[in-house]
Amino acid sequence: MIGSARKRLLIALAFLLPNLLGFIVFTAGPVAFSLVMSFTDWALTRHNRYSDTAVQWVGIENYQRVLVGDEAHLFWDYFGNTAFLMLGIPLGIAGSLALALMLTALPAPASTPRRARYALLGIILTLLAVAGTWLLTTPGPPPDPASGSELLLRSTETGLTDLTRYDVARLRSNAAVLAAAAAGLVATSGLAFGPMFFRGLFYLPSLLSGVAMFLLWKTLYRPEGGLINAGLAPILGWIDLAARSSPPLLWHIAGIALAAATVLAALFLVIVGLSRLIHRDSGPASFVGRLAIVATMLAVGLGSAYVLVQLPQRSLLPSGRAPLSQSSLSTVIDRLATDLPSAPPDALRRAAAGLGDTPRTTDAISALTAAAGDSAADRAAVTRAVLDAAPLVYEGLTSGDGLQPPLWLVDARWAKTALIIMGIWAGLGGGTMLLFLAGLSNIPPELYEAASIDGATGWSRFIHVTWPQLAPTTFFIVIMSTIGGLQGGFEQAMVMTQGKADTIVLAYYIYNIAFTDQFQLGLASAIAWVMFILIFAMTALNFRLGSQMTGD
Amino acid sequence: MPAPATSPRRLTLATSAIFLALVVLGLTFVIPFLWQILISLSSLTDVDLLSQTGFPPVLKPGNYPLVFEKVDFAKYFFNSFFVAGWVTLLQVLTSSMAAYAFSRIAWPGRDKVFLLYLGTLMIPGVVLMVPNFAVVLALGMFNSYWGLIIPGAFTAYGTFLLRQFMLTIPPSLDEAASIDGAGHWRIFTQVILPLARPGLIVLAIFSFLGNYNSFFWPLILTKDDNLRTLPIGLLAFDSTYGRETPLIMAGSLMAMIPPILVFLFLQKYLVRGIQLGAVKG
Numbered sequence: 019m020i021g022s023a024r025k026r027l028l029i030a031l032a033f034l035l036p037n038l039l040g041f042i043v044f045t046a047g048p049v050a051f052s053l054v055m056s057f058t059d060w061a062l063t064r065h066n067r068y069s070d071t072a073v074q075w076v077g078i079e080n081y082q083r084v085l086v087g088d089e090a091h092l093f094w095d096y097f098g099n100t101a102f103l104m105l106g107i108p109l110g111i112a113g114s115l116a117l118a119l120m121l122t123a124l125p126a127p128a129s130t131p132r133r134a135r136y137a138l139l140g141i142i143l144t145l146l147a148v149a150g151t152w153l154l155t156t157p158g159p160p161p162d163p164a165s166g167s168e169l170l171l172r173s174t175e176t177g178l179t180d181l182t183r184y185d186v187a188r189l190r191s192n193a194a195v196l197a198a199a200a201a202g203l204v205a206t207s208g209l210a211f212g213p214m215f216f217r218g219l220f221y222l223p224s225l226l227s228g229v230a231m232f233l234l235w236k237t238l239y240r241p242e243g244g245l246i247n248a249g250l251a252p253i254l255g256w257i258d259l260a261a262r263s264s265p266p267l268l269w270h271i272a273g274i275a276l277a278a279a280t281v282l283a284a285l286f287l288v289i290v291g292l293s294r295l296i297h298r299d300s301g302p303a304s305f306v307g308r309l310a311i312v313a314t315m316l317a318v319g320l321g322s323a324y325v326l327v328q329l330p331q332r333s334l335l336p337s338g339r340a341p342l343s344q345s346s347l348s349t350v351i352d353r354l355a356t357d358l359p360s361a362p363p364d365a366l367r368r369a370a371a372g373l374g375d376t377p378r379t380t381d382a383i384s385a386l387t388a389a390a391g392d393s394a395a396d397r398a399a400v401t402r403a404v405l406d407a408a409p410l411v412y413e414g415l416t417s418g419d420g421l422q423p424p425l426w427l428v429d430a431r432w433a434k435t436a437l438i439i440m441g442i443w444a445g446l447g448g449g450t451m452l453l454f455l456a457g458l459s460n461i462p463p464e465l466y467e468a469a470s471i472d473g474a475t476g477w478s479r480f481i482h483v484t485w486p487q488l489a490p491t492t493f494f495i496v497i498m499s500t501i502g503g504l505q506g507g508f509e510q511a512m513v514m515t516q517g518k519a520d521t522i523v524l525a526y527y528i529y530n531i532a533f534t535d536q537f538q539l540g541l542a543s544a545i546a547w548v549m550f551i552l553i554f555a556m557t558a559l560n561f562r563l564g565s566q567m568t569g570d
Numbered sequence: 571m572p573a574p575a576t577s578p579r580r581l582t583l584a585t586s587a588i589f590l591a592l593v594v595l596g597l598t599f600v601i602p603f604l605w606q607i608l609i610s611l612s613s614l615t616d617v618d619l620l621s622q623t624g625f626p627p628v629l630k631p632g633n634y635p636l637v638f639e640k641v642d643f644a645k646y647f648f649n650s651f652f653v654a655g656w657v658t659l660l661q662v663l664t665s666s667m668a669a670y671a672f673s674r675i676a677w678p679g680r681d682k683v684f685l686l687y688l689g690t691l692m693i694p695g696v697v698l699m700v701p702n703f704a705v706v707l708a709l710g711m712f713n714s715y716w717g718l719i720i721p722g723a724f725t726a727y728g729t730f731l732l733r734q735f736m737l738t739i740p741p742s743l744d745e746a747a748s749i750d751g752a753g754h755w756r757i758f759t760q761v762i763l764p765l766a767r768p769g770l771i772v773l774a775i776f777s778f779l780g781n782y783n784s785f786f787w788p789l790i791l792t793k794d795d796n797l798r799t800l801p802i803g804l805l806a807f808d809s810t811y812g813r814e815t816p817l818i819m820a821g822s823l824m825a826m827i828p829p830i831l832v833f834l835f836l837q838k839y840l841v842r843g844i845q846l847g848a849v850k851g
Contacts, residue, residue, distance in 0.1 A: 037668035040724025048701035193624025228783035230822035248621035
């Protein structure tokens, strides 16, 4: 080692200095600063260079407001939303593990000639599929225009695009050929490049995770004309048909049978776990893990049972988006009238009718405000009343016939589910799966050999070799996803719902308090620290459970 | 990789089933992007028809240049590259120097300072967001490139990652160099940096992609349209022209191209980096 301790310190400091300076100013300093801020009433709208007001030390008042005071209902509400969104985490982890297992089981093409042969095979199959799809779907030569063909679709807004039955058939044929080509391309690349190609494809959303991808999903989720509902409509149609054309009793019996089977299986698992616990075959941590699995099983099983039982009544997905019926319109008007007693009935009616449509809502709100008075307080009251009444409109809209797809992002009952589905899709092949792949490749092959000598195959091989060996990886993933989940959800909500439909999460709340609503930096810091404590507690809990499970 | 139970020569039933499942799953990843392309090529009046026809009646590639006419999309692109590029460059530079000090020089108090660095990795970004905003405001960097670039240029994470990388380089190499009379700066630039190249590339990719997609910070820090990066520009574009779905899809599709290119060319580093970041130090 060169030089004295003192000289080494100086050299080290020279190397460290640029980073350390930034670290102190933008990381370590702000942490301490933030803690101090959280005990003050600092708000940029009150304390700035144009005002002489001094920042006041308020002690734990901010924390009181957040946890039990006037902000508490919002905080716990948004915490609930965050926790609901985090339900997607275990599903996503299970999906990523399944995907990693599938990719590991898929052999990669061994050599370049074999790869080329597979690629050739894929290309031929693709060409055949494309040609076949085209032959099956193409509507043939255009009909004689003189014969006058029937108009099928009319472009809704301007009528510029009139499509005949022939046009629609031709376009659908194009779409089918495109889909066949896409399927062929995926299969060909998979044949030629094996797991490497799939790994790249599934990783794609993680690369693009950001505003651009959320905008894409916002389009996919559009209630009318979105890809997801266009795909769901026929499936729901079949289910609806099945529900109508068979006796309701059948569905009730199926649902009850499923519920009973779920409960029995859960009981069995709990009893086995208890007996192992009593005989000290396994520790309390593995019993907790078992309980978590049983809880998930119960939730999925009983949930599906409920879906089956209610299917004949179609209470879960009613719909048929008829225009707002007279009765639901008057419900909305009544609600608005109780909140705004002084507003003229005519303005109320317009506000109610316009609620489904943003520009008209804005007009209605300004009309109501003008009628109610012009102070900021009145404006706030009008806005709140209209927002309160909005859910009633969607209830009114969804009172029709048959099973209809959900309204997704505009419906408070479905918006969070929509965000969870998107999150699982986006995260399925991301970092989690790559970590599982690495973990799987680190399992010594001898273990599998030993297991197969003992006669273990498939499931028992997974339970006795793969799963315990993956425990440290899973543990790491659970901790990181919990930390990420508690902090996450802001960007999606900001881009896709603007916080409407009950999608505001804790990070969004901090954004609102700190950067839109009077820039209350003190209060926002307090919320951030409460969040930090929550994150810390969750991590500590994970560690406690995990360290017992992984056995160190 | 545990040897699959079947020989790779024969495609067994199980592997064929897995292959088929992967292709079907793969399609759920391809089709949304195909749909996005189709919408971006539709005319505004045809967007609602698309769910019934599956294909636009008239292809309209003119949507793409139209995005640049409606908003200053080229400027957003430039800002994203400019900010992400500078942050990446500075981050790699400062982190590699700090990592050298933590992995190559034995100085009193080293482990305590490093523990402090590690400790801040556990602090959620949300806690830092509010005080950082105040700091940047106090330094007069609000609504400027400085504010977008400087706070991101020093990360404890980058230092941690590169330290892990440098620890794997055998110490005999720099000992040999120091016997030859090389000082620390020469050892750093001529021995350690070339050997840590894969680590530097990993950090550079993470930093670039992270800052390219970065949302919260530029959102609170920029006021002027000509400072907006792509995510913020896209959000503003959506709130102004939200009804013009084809333009929104064309814009977001273009914003997706750079990360895909980075991934295609640097895939092996990225995969390795994600797996390395998980190794506990």
